[in-house]
Amino acid sequence: MTSELRAVRPPGQRVWLLTAPYEVPRAESVERRPWGMHHVRRDGSSTTVCGVSASAWVTFWTMDFRPLDRAACPACASAFARHTPSAQS
């Protein structure tokens, strides 16, 4: 028995973060939700994978970017799918 499986990143540690320019106003929703188009960026990067600067944007740490979501940025969705071939479901 080896511990090769330890190379797999621990669950809960997100590499791809859902981000959007705005969040739904608190009056509309108690949970934080992105408002407008959903983009995705890599943890540690301030630029979305479609190339937009997201340094002033809201990051939704507890939500997954879903490329097939109607609100997903098409450029982010295709780049995300290229980077994470196993994450398409």
Ligand SMILES: [Zn+2]
């Ligand atoms: Zn995008």
